[in-house]
Amino acid sequence: MAMSQKWWPRALIGSAQILVLVSLIVAGVSLLGSSTDQRILTVFLINLIAAIGLQIYTGTSGIISFGHVGFMALGAYGSALFTADPAIKAMGIPNAPDFILTSAMGFLPAMLIGVGVAAIVAAVIGRVFVRLGGSAAAVATLGFMVMVFTVLSNAEEWTRGAKAFSGIPAYTTMGWCMGAFAVILVIARLLRESDTGLGLRSSRDDAIAAQASGVDVVNSRYVMWVASAACSAVAGALYAHYIGAILPKAFHFELTFLIVTMVIVGGQSITGAIVGTLLITILAEALRRLENGFSLGSFSLSEAPGLTTAVLALLIVFTLTMRPQGLVGRWELDDLTMRWLAKRRPAASGAALPFEKDRERNPAA
Amino acid sequence: MNFKASDVVMKFKGLTALDGVSLDVAKGEIVGLIGPNGSGKTTLLNVTSGVYSPTSGSFSMGAESWSSISLRDAARRGIRRTFQNIRLFNSLTVLETVEVASAWLGTGDRRENALNALDELHFTQHRDRIATELAYGMQRRLEIARAIAGRLEFLLLDEPTAGLNHGESEEIVTIVQAIRRRRGCGIVIIDHDLNVIMNVCDRVVVLSEGKVIASGPPQEVRRDPQVIKAYLGS
Numbered sequence: 001m002a003m004s005q006k007w008w009p010r011a012l013i014g015s016a017q018i019l020v021l022v023s024l025i026v027a028g029v030s031l032l033g034s035s036t037d038q039r040i041l042t043v044f045l046i047n048l049i050a051a052i053g054l055q056i057y058t059g060t061s062g063i064i065s066f067g068h069v070g071f072m073a074l075g076a077y078g079s080a081l082f083t084a085d086p087a088i089k090a091m092g093i094p095n096a097p098d099f100i101l102t103s104a105m106g107f108l109p110a111m112l113i114g115v116g117v118a119a120i121v122a123a124v125i126g127r128v129f130v131r132l133g134g135s136a137a138a139v140a141t142l143g144f145m146v147m148v149f150t151v152l153s154n155a156e157e158w159t160r161g162a163k164a165f166s167g168i169p170a171y172t173t174m175g176w177c178m179g180a181f182a183v184i185l186v187i188a189r190l191l192r193e194s195d196t197g198l199g200l201r202s203s204r205d206d207a208i209a210a211q212a213s214g215v216d217v218v219n220s221r222y223v224m225w226v227a228s229a230a231c232s233a234v235a236g237a238l239y240a241h242y243i244g245a246i247l248p249k250a251f252h253f254e255l256t257f258l259i260v261t262m263v264i265v266g267g268q269s270i271t272g273a274i275v276g277t278l279l280i281t282i283l284a285e286a287l288r289r290l291e292n293g294f295s296l297g298s299f300s301l302s303e304a305p306g307l308t309t310a311v312l313a314l315l316i317v318f319t320l321t322m323r324p325q326g327l328v329g330r331w332e333l334d335d336l337t338m339r340w341l342a343k344r345r346p347a348a349s350g351a352a353l354p355f356e357k358d359r360e361r362n363p364a365a
Numbered sequence: 366m367n368f369k370a371s372d373v374v375m376k377f378k379g380l381t382a383l384d385g386v387s388l389d390v391a392k393g394e395i396v397g398l399i400g401p402n403g404s405g406k407t408t409l410l411n412v413t414s415g416v417y418s419p420t421s422g423s424f425s426m427g428a429e430s431w432s433s434i435s436l437r438d439a440a441r442r443g444i445r446r447t448f449q450n451i452r453l454f455n456s457l458t459v460l461e462t463v464e465v466a467s468a469w470l471g472t473g474d475r476r477e478n479a480l481n482a483l484d485e486l487h488f489t490q491h492r493d494r495i496a497t498e499l500a501y502g503m504q505r506r507l508e509i510a511r512a513i514a515g516r517l518e519f520l521l522l523d524e525p526t527a528g529l530n531h532g533e534s535e536e537i538v539t540i541v542q543a544i545r546r547r548r549g550c551g552i553v554i555i556d557h558d559l560n561v562i563m564n565v566c567d568r569v570v571v572l573s574e575g576k577v578i579a580s581g582p583p584q585e586v587r588r589d590p591q592v593i594k595a596y597l598g599s
Contacts, residue, residue, distance in 0.1 A: 005476060006476065195468035198457075201454070201456065206453070208436065209454065211435070211436040212414065212436050213469055213511060213515075214437060214441055214466060215437070216437060325456075330456040339493070342493070
């Protein structure tokens with residue numbers, strides 16, 4: 001056919017569009033924003049990577065995971081342990097094995113170790129986890145997150161337990177964040193549009209029809225699960241090297257809740273994860289200021305702790321009842337621009353024909 | 366490849382849905398499967414395509430034979446089907462829907478194969494629309510497009526004209542004949558519209574209460590007293 005085209009260029013075009021938009025935000029904030037704004041921006045980019053990481057699995061399989069923050073923790077500790085100054089480690093974790101105590105690696109190799117650990121753990125538990133759906137998957141992944149938390153809190157010889165592990169070199173710059181974001185964005189889009197991703201998305205809608213079309217649902221989920229865990233670990237490593245000190249509590253319910261909200265509110269696509277992250281970041285910042293107390297006319301509140309969490313919870317409830325597919329649903333930015341263009345040139349494309357009202361007919365009648 | 370099901374029994378708890386059914390379909394042959402409601406037509410399709418494992422019986426196609434098969438393995442052997450209650454993907458576009466099958470069951474470029482399958486079903490437009498937003502008749506056609514994309518040896522159509530008007534049914538008949546001509550596959554078609562069955566089938570098999578009660582050319586089966594009693598006359 002004349003209009004034969006490959007599937008992957010669209011994934012690259014879509015990634016490029018998003019990259020341009022995010023770069024504009026980054027450039028704007030870097031040039032005009034205060035140092036607080038730039039801190040928010042860095043955390044935004046790290047959360048963006050975490051949300052895309054989760055979306056690689058959730059967006060294609062339709063299965064929510066509350067466990068990905070556990071992979072972030074593995075990435076963070078993996079990278080932190082191998083980069084921190086040996087002198088600091090000799091004081092903080094004197095009983096750790098030698099290969100950790102003596103190691104003073106650069107950022108990239110250490111990050112890859114963290115990512116590798118997360119990927120291996122994901123590969124081991126994934127064989128079971130990818131067979132679960134719905135509430136079973138939610139409970140199991142939540143259990144995994146809690147297990148990682150518990151292990152890190154008790155592995156005192158390696159992690160200082162529940163106490164902060166500090167002295168992590170501040171390697172995370174805007175350049176690293178943007179670089180990692182760009183790479184993971186492209187990987188996520190290519191995975192999503194690949195045969196595996198397409199098949200998995202079809203199985204989310206109808207597993208029987210997908211299998212009858214040859215889709216290997218379990219193995220497709222497995223591929224996405226491992227890739228998704230690895231990308232989450234990158235976010236964890238960036239976080240550790242940005243904050244400089246980490247503790248297991250940082251990778252617990254609060255962060256899980258935040259990332260999951262971003263993905264659910266945003267939608268099923270990679271673009272959705274980005275829209276969700278942007279929205280939640282702005283909202284969370286606004287709310288955080290209110291949490292410290294505010295006054296409205298004669299009404300004043302000295303403190304409102306937990307306001308952010310409460311609003312996020314309401315947002316999830318609102319999304320799941322009013323718009324379960326999320327803000328952007330299944331669409332990517334490039335889909336939306338193509339459809340918008342097609343609508344502006346009605347004669348040029350079949351996609352632009354006026355919406356044909358579905359005929360209500362009952363096959364059984 | 367010739368398809369053969371031998372002595373297939375399917376029991377659901379106390380109910381015997383198929384009671385020793387055998388069915389041969391030659392390469393390029395179109396066989397109509399008719400019978401009253403509950404006679405086991407869809408169950409036969411379901412065990413053939415791997416939705417259920419039969420209680421007993423065996424199947425063979427070409428050199429391969431099996432007693433039970435998964436949906437996916439059946440599809441990989443080229444046994445493809447549509448569904449009576451349409452099963453489309455509600456977040457995929459028309460083109461993506463067909464691409465799923467051409468990606469997983471085809472060789473070569475998945476998009477090109479999908480576009481060819483859509484052309485075969487006269488889907489000249491609407492390719493970027495969400496599959497489940499299409500008009501009902503087009504959804505039926507899209508199911509067939511998905512079923513013929515990628516490897517196709519044996520096609521099972523479960524009531525492809527249900528809910529369609531006369532013109533749309535005629536179009537399905539033309540399409541089914543064209544698929545046989547181009548692909549040379551065996552086709553089994555279940556339909557309640559006897560005009561469709563009589564027009565398109567080389568042979569008709571009549572099921573009643575899980576048993577084959579008649580089999581032969583359409584005109585002959587139509588005159589069979591047992592068939593008239595069990596089905597046509599009612």
